[in-house]
Amino acid sequence: MFTGIVEAVARVRAFERRGDGARLVVPSPWSGSEEPSLGDSVAVCGCCLTVVEGEPGALTFDLSAETLRLTRFGGLAEGAPLNLERALRLGDRLGGHLVSGHVDGIGRVVSIDGDREGGWTYRFEVPAGFERYLIEKGSVTIDGISLTVVAPSAREFEVAVIPATFDHTNLGTARPGDRVHLEADQVGKWIERLFPGSDASGLR
DSSP: OBOSOOOEEEEOSEEEEETTEEEEEEEOSOOGGGSOOTTOEEEETTEEEEEEEOOTTEEEEEEOHHHHHHSSGGGOOTTOEEEEEEOOOTTOOOOSOOBOOOOOEEEEEEEEEEETTTEEEEEEEOOTTGGGGOOTTOEEEETTEEEEOEEEETTEEEEEEOHHHHHHSGGGGOOTTOEEEEEEOHHHHHHHHHSTTOOGGGGO
16 A cells, blocks of 8 residues: 655666566665565555665565556656655555555546646646546555546546646656546545446536
């Protein structure tokens, strides 16, 4: 379980296809007792991955064929910036919202407007079907970042990005057309499961 509060951005050190899967290596931004060890979970751009080697200074992950199918990781290149968050511990502050690390779909950056003085407005497009989770002022996870939905309309919505988010996540290097991981708010997904046929859009 995660919170959507990105702890660090690391750039891809190596990405190697292995059969139907792949191996991903990024430098670890943590050290000593804070560094994830073998078997620990880390959200990588919002996708929960397991550390498979305990080499100090590096985080190594094996990506299954299913992970490659459901994420944008199949197109990773060396140097690409990735948002990282360690798993939530019992007793930690929940600064964002509950995030499972399961990617629900791939979105696209439509536009980026603004500047450092007033902040930025990012507009995203979501895949068909995901729009039912876009509730005004609701939570959404974009590449592992907990953000608030603004002005949802059909399959598009906006988020406000402050300088701290711009500087400390991969949104600072994002460009229109870039693909991003999306995870809907778990509350909305549970309501949908428990009350089949409910339409979250009616809550706007």
